[in-house]
Amino acid sequence: MAKKMHPTPMLDKLETGPWPSFVTGLKRLAKDNDMMVDLLGQLETSYETKKGYWKGGTISIFGYGGGIIPRFTELKDESGKPKFPDAAEFHTLRVMPPPGMHYNTDILRKLADTWERHGSGLIAFHGQSGDIMFQGARSDKVQDAFDEINALGFDLGGAGPAVRTSMSCVGAARCEQSCYDEATAHRTVLNNFTDDIHRPSLPYKFKFKFSGCPNDCMNSIQRSDMAVIGTWRDNIRTDEKLARAYFAKHGVTDLVNDVVSRCPTKAIQLVDASKIPTGPSISAVKVSDTQAIAIENRDCVRCMHCINVITGGLSPGKDKGATILVGGKRTLKIGDLMGTVVVPFMKLETDEDREKLVDLGRRIVDFFAENALEHERIGETIERIGLVNFVEGVGIEIDANMVATPRTNPYVRADGWDDEVAKIKAKKQAA
Amino acid sequence: MATATATPRRAIESGVPDNKQYMHPTLLKNYGNWKYHDRPRPGVLHHVSYSGEEVWSVRAGTQRQMDVHTIRKLCDIADKYAEGHVRFTIRSNIEFMVADEKKVAPLIEALTTAGFPVGGTGNSVTMISHTQGWLHCDIPGTDASGAVKALMDDLHQEFIKEEMPNRVHMSTSCCEINCGGQADIAIIIQHTKPPKINHDLVANVCERPAVVARCPVAAIRPALVNGKPSLEVDEKKCICCGACYPPCPPMQINDPEFSKFAVWIGGKNSNARGKPTFMKMVASGIPNNPPRWPEVSEIVKKILYVYKDDARPWERMSDWVERIGWPRFFEKTELPFTKYLIDDWRGSRSSLNASAHIRF
Numbered sequence A: 001m002a003k004k005m006h007p008t009p010m011l012d013k014l015e016t017g018p019w020p021s022f023v024t025g026l027k028r029l030a031k032d033n034d035m036m037v038d039l040l041g042q043l044e045t046s047y048e049t050k051k052g053y054w055k056g057g058t059i060s061i062f063g064y065g066g067g068i069i070p071r072f073t074e075l076k077d078e079s080g081k082p083k084f085p086d087a088a089e090f091h092t093l094r095v096m097p098p099p100g101m102h103y104n105t106d107i108l109r110k111l112a113d114t115w116e117r118h119g120s121g122l123i124a125f126h127g128q129s130g131d132i133m134f135q136g137a138r139s140d141k142v143q144d145a146f147d148e149i150n151a152l153g154f155d156l157g158g159a160g161p162a163v164r165t166s167m168s169c170v171g172a173a174r175c176e177q178s179c180y181d182e183a184t185a186h187r188t189v190l191n192n193f194t195d196d197i198h199r200p201s202l203p204y205k206f207k208f209k210f211s212g213c214p215n216d217c218m219n220s221i222q223r224s225d226m227a228v229i230g231t232w233r234d235n236i237r238t239d240e241k242l243a244r245a246y247f248a249k250h251g252v253t254d255l256v257n258d259v260v261s262r263c264p265t266k267a268i269q270l271v272d273a274s275k276i277p278t279g280p281s282i283s284a285v286k287v288s289d290t291q292a293i294a295i296e297n298r299d300c301v302r303c304m305h306c307i308n309v310i311t312g313g314l315s316p317g318k319d320k321g322a323t324i325l326v327g328g329k330r331t332l333k334i335g336d337l338m339g340t341v342v343v344p345f346m347k348l349e350t351d352e353d354r355e356k357l358v359d360l361g362r363r364i365v366d367f368f369a370e371n372a373l374e375h376e377r378i379g380e381t382i383e384r385i386g387l388v389n390f391v392e393g394v395g396i397e398i399d400a401n402m403v404a405t406p407r408t409n410p411y412v413r414a415d416g417w418d419d420e421v422a423k424i425k426a427k428k429q430a431a
Numbered sequence B: 001m002a003t004a005t006a007t008p009r010r011a012i013e014s015g016v017p018d019n020k021q022y023m024h025p026t027l028l029k030n031y032g033n034w035k036y037h038d039r040p041r042p043g044v045l046h047h048v049s050y051s052g053e054e055v056w057s058v059r060a061g062t063q064r065q066m067d068v069h070t071i072r073k074l075c076d077i078a079d080k081y082a083e084g085h086v087r088f089t090i091r092s093n094i095e096f097m098v099a100d101e102k103k104v105a106p107l108i109e110a111l112t113t114a115g116f117p118v119g120g121t122g123n124s125v126t127m128i129s130h131t132q133g134w135l136h137c138d139i140p141g142t143d144a145s146g147a148v149k150a151l152m153d154d155l156h157q158e159f160i161k162e163e164m165p166n167r168v169h170m171s172t173s174c175c176e177i178n179c180g181g182q183a184d185i186a187i188i189i190q191h192t193k194p195p196k197i198n199h200d201l202v203a204n205v206c207e208r209p210a211v212v213a214r215c216p217v218a219a220i221r222p223a224l225v226n227g228k229p230s231l232e233v234d235e236k237k238c239i240c241c242g243a244c245y246p247p248c249p250p251m252q253i254n255d256p257e258f259s260k261f262a263v264w265i266g267g268k269n270s271n272a273r274g275k276p277t278f279m280k281m282v283a284s285g286i287p288n289n290p291p292r293w294p295e296v297s298e299i300v301k302k303i304l305y306v307y308k309d310d311a312r313p314w315e316r317m318s319d320w321v322e323r324i325g326w327p328r329f330f331e332k333t334e335l336p337f338t339k340y341l342i343d344d345w346r347g348s349r350s351s352l353n354a355s356a357h358i359r360f
């Protein structure tokens, strides 16, 4: 039987309304868990005073340096004693999820049982970096909790200046847009970095994220240091039955307004069914007996829009792979950065292909470790030293797809121009 | 029996678990072989494989911070109605997969009865991705779970329906570090006053050069205060970003009165149509008013419903503003456009209008 509840008039107001309430969950836990009684007390105090009361510290499990987020209360009385002693320690274990976040009920129940025994009983599915966050363990329980979670086949994720937990989209498991096996790529890459996940020793965090197509459901472009985004390089595939089904339902107005005119590069045209253009880079499909759409694939930027609208009627091509971008991050310290294309296309079908991805990741992380300033993300390093120094440093070939436009300012020494031209020519001849 | 001298257990560095062991059998069988999908109703996705097999996924909202009893309740539903398999989305929705269409309606019924709203697919407002707040972070200016709960109560109808012009992704963050990320509408606490320094503690707690290096505007300098080594802030330079606080907690940035909310719009990660976009700040100075933050809700709903009325099909928030222009955005939403919304940070000229493109 748990101790008496503290009054929580403010939190109580979060128990009304149609959305599931975490407060109701906390209160349910508090029925047989003193830690939750006091956690509610501290949280209510935060609601009253509009102040947070946690401070960090250092706690890790045996053999690892990161993955636990320690929290100690700062809400103390005059004599320095915690006002809510049973929640004075409230640490989080960051645990890496399976790719695509698939579970069966057996494993979820086992994870829940473990956390009820050793922690607060509060779990976030999932944190913003993808971790299962087991929130609220006392210092002396962290190791036991981890041991059980670890025995169930799960491992700690990253925290601090380390390779961080990754995420991949549902992709091949249930999405027709998937352009590579995200889960296998995710596991292959991350499991080659376990040491850098568990023992923080980089200048700052480094995140990989895997999205199966340019819809980028994992937000990889803005939220990861190395984004692996599925794409294809041959022609968009078509299926007349499904294209006709779309048209039958929507008609020509929607086709023009929602598809043809929304193509960012005007690669799509509406054509007369008797005048369908042909050619090696044309995808065309009849939507009715009289009308068809035709796509010039050399003009297509693989934005996904038309494919999203006419799902199945249009689909990614067959020659699939991924585009790799580096340097996405939010705000601190130079402002937001999107990832920049460093490899326009990479095949990701075989183990050998994936080894090349791991190798690229390794070269980038090593470059980061050696060249970034303390607390600098790789995107900031690139901004500081220039993209060319970065790609040459990691051994990636220059490609016109790396830029939105060539430079506009003249402040450059171009005395190596002829040598570069000669090199490029020689390479072309050798190919 | 464990004794004090026993060697501690070495971790099994197993890394990322294999998802195939947990995956729904129909997903496993058709892995990489899906042909198309449609949405028979809000909250339900129907995927068809090249093999002809089909799967229905029912998506429900959760409170993200879940107690084990809630998890077990979801497991009971999965066992009884959904073949024992689930997955989570990046926005903390839960998905139940069934290989038989007849199982969809009873599953929806069971979820709804248990208090989990079914929706979040297609053109709906999906669950808000959020951060930790007062529950667990060490630098939060507000709560995240609570603000999200309050807002999702208000937006419940937009979650269970698919009536928006395109999908709407939202996020909240409890400090400017913005762990919540880019979104169509993002709600972020913003500090509006420089840090208050407790000079007695700085020398003991903070590695001073590291703190100086953290400031993006070089506003921090080492100083001797009351004979003790400390730090001082040039308050005219300080942009109140809060970056000095994590490495130096005696530089308190959160303020019960002056930490306010800002609202940002038009962030998009997807490459669909336009390139991905960052979100832009459109409102500031909104009170941090727990437990239900009505002022924030008011502004968010105003923006959302103007967008809903005015945007054309497939226009995400950013596409819509690109068509109507920022002046009209501020006109329609009745939000004041103040000088603070004109960027003056690095690279700011790229956000200025270098053309005669004006809409009247």
Ligand code: HEM
Binding pocket: A094, A126, A127, A128, A129, A130, A131, A157, A165, A207, A223, A330, A331, A332, B132, B137, B138, B139, B177, B178, B179, B180, B181, B246
């Ligand atoms: C004391 C300091 C901080 C704490 C306690 C903290 C806490 C967190 C937590 C708990 C998460 C979710 C983690 C997970 O899912 O595993 C997160 C994600 C994130 N944090 Fe922080 N954070 C801190 C500092 C920062 C800083 C300094 C930045 C950037 C300048 C930052 C940017 C982010 C971003 C962008 C994400 C989301 C990343 C993603 O989507 O993968 N955080 N943070």
Ligand code: SF4
Binding pocket: A169, A170, A171, A172, A175, A176, A177, A178, A179, A211, A212, A213, A214, A215, A216, A217, A218, A230
């Ligand atoms: S990123 Fe593409 S492949 Fe992955 S789930 Fe989203 S739409 Fe599907």
Ligand code: SF4
Binding pocket: A262, A263, A264, A265, A266, A267, A268, A295, A299, A300, A301, A302, A303, A304, A305, A306, A307, B273
């Ligand atoms: S995928 Fe290609 S053809 Fe389709 S809308 Fe995008 S750019 Fe145009």
Ligand code: SF4
Binding pocket: B131, B132, B133, B137, B138, B139, B140, B141, B173, B174, B175, B176, B177, B178, B179, B180
């Ligand atoms: S947004 Fe700020 S306060 Fe919130 S979890 Fe991230 S670092 Fe903590």
Ligand code: SF4
Binding pocket: B194, B195, B214, B215, B216, B217, B218, B219, B220, B233, B237, B238, B239, B240, B241, B242, B243, B244, B245, B253
């Ligand atoms: S709040 Fe930001 S700008 Fe102000 S002193 Fe701290 S780090 Fe510098």
